Amino acid sequence: MKTNTTITHPSRHVSVLLSEAIEALHIVPDGIYVDGTFGRGGHSEAILKQLSPHGRLIAFDRDPAASVIARQWQDQRLQFVHGCFSEMNERLLGLGVQQVDGILLDLGVSSPQLDEPERGFSFRFNGPLDMRMNPEAGMSAKEWLSQVGVLDLTRVIRDYGEERFAKQIALAIVNQRNITPIETTQQLSDLIASIVKKREPGLNPATRTFQAIRIFINKELEEIEKVLPQTLSLLKESGRVVVISFHSLEDRLVKQFFKRHSSPPEIPRGIAIAEAQRPQPKLRLIGKAIKASSEEQQANPRSRSAMMRVAERCAA
Ligand SMILES: C[S@@+](CC[C@H](N)C(=O)[O-])C[C@H]1O[C@@H](n2cnc3c(N)ncnc32)[C@H](O)[C@@H]1O
Known part of the structure; x- marks a missing residue:
């Protein structure tokens, strides 16, 4: 099996919170992982480095430019899905995957999307007003x-x-x-x-x-609202979801979702349930929200607004 990834970076994107995100995923070498936001593949490359020849990585991106890069990687452990991460459940089922060991979402836009004038994302360059990922x-x-x-x-x-x-x-x-x-x-x-x-x-x-x-x-907030509930059914016990957000609207959705599912479900008043039968939370929070170190913020200004949250799937 070919596992030697030959990586090309035609336009650069410096991955944010790279080592922190990979560490948080707690990678099992033979496991199945999902990178919901391939971008230029910085996080995917780091995940692949920790996987054995039996491991598997399924990477999503809605941007056809990401798809071009991923398809150049000659690594049989990697499967690329050109589509939105809100389709995760369905697209994974199509690949015969029902459960995974970890899911990473590094939200927002990539630097090449912002820096290529023809994509029309940025006021820094003149280009057609497009803005579609x-x-x-x-x-x-x-x-x-x-x-x-x-x-x-x-x-x-x-x-x-x-x-x-x-x-x-x-x-x-x-x-x-x-x-x-x-x-x-x-x-x-x-x-x-x-x-x-x-x-x-x-x-x-x-x-x-x-x-x-x-x-x-790009319906960015709807995409997050749709994918988060899917992580609950997709993650195996002890599997982790790691989300990096870049503004407060995104982070609020992640924070509220994690909070809701890491607290014991509410039991309607007046219903008596034995302790052993009480429904248990589906997620366990791992640490507090993490920001990029001051060194990273200095080296990569894009990381200044990044916020990473991690949760682990509890026993079903
Ligand atoms: C911040 S970049 C990811 C960078 C990547 N982690 C890396 O290290 O190169 C975000 C990427 O996610 C993609 N993206 C954003 N929202 C998406 C969605 N709902 N579904 C699929 N891809 C999405 C964007 O097209 C972009 O390429």
């Missing part, structure tokens, strides 16, 4: 902005961007598109800059709005 599916930011109503747009910018000028920005977008279609990242960021005059030091006026539109276009 999978440009082959769904609606681009340009299409959505051409038709969304001002109330919905305000809600997205306010809720997903935590932007206090949401209403003014939404109105400006709707007014502007009646004059000229908004088709590029530059057009959108210039428009936002004309509205947001004051911003926290170091933050671009467009940061919050771009983040909000990206989260909406």
Whole structure:
């Protein structure tokens, strides 16, 4: 069996909390692992290093660019699934896998997605306003902005961007598109800059709005809400789920889910149940939330907002 991974990194992504995440997974060399967010494969590569020739790694990514990289890896222990991690249960069943030893989710976007102007994610480069992690599916930011109503747009910018000028920005977008279609990242960021005059030091006026539109276009929070319950049925006893989030909206979902399933299920008042028959929690929290070390934060500014949470599946 070929297990020598030849890895190419055409555009770089520095993996965040790499050693911490791998350690937290507690890898069993013959086990089956899932990397829900392959990206450029930094975490996958580290998982494969700890697996024996009998181990197995199933990696997901919705971005076709990730798929191109993964398919170049000549490693029979790795299977790549081009799709969303919200389809995890179904796609694993299709591969004949019912339970796994560990699941990793390193959420958000990869550096190449942000740094390639044609992907249209960033206000730092001019490009078509796309923002889809999978440009082959769904609606681009340009299409959505051409038709969304001002109330919905305000809600997205306010809720997903935590932007206090949401209403003014939404109105400006709707007014502007009646004059000229908004088709590029530059057009959108210039428009936002004309509205947001004051911003926290170091933050671009467009940061919050771009983040909000990206989260909406890729249904990022819905994806997390859909995948977390699947981890409960997929994980074997003592299997671990490790989640790295990059903003408070993501982290809140993970924190609440872990909290709900690591506390004993509530028993309705008035129902007497013997101690031995009380339902047990499905998860056990492993340590507290972890942030990147100051050295990592200095070396990789992207890691500054990272937060890692770990939970272990209890006996069914
Ligand atoms: C932060 S990067 C992962 C980086 C990776 N851990 C590494 O070390 O190279 C996040 C990746 O997850 C993918 N992604 C985000 N949400 C996804 C989803 N719901 N389903 C599948 N892939 C997703 C993105 O396309 C991106 O490539």
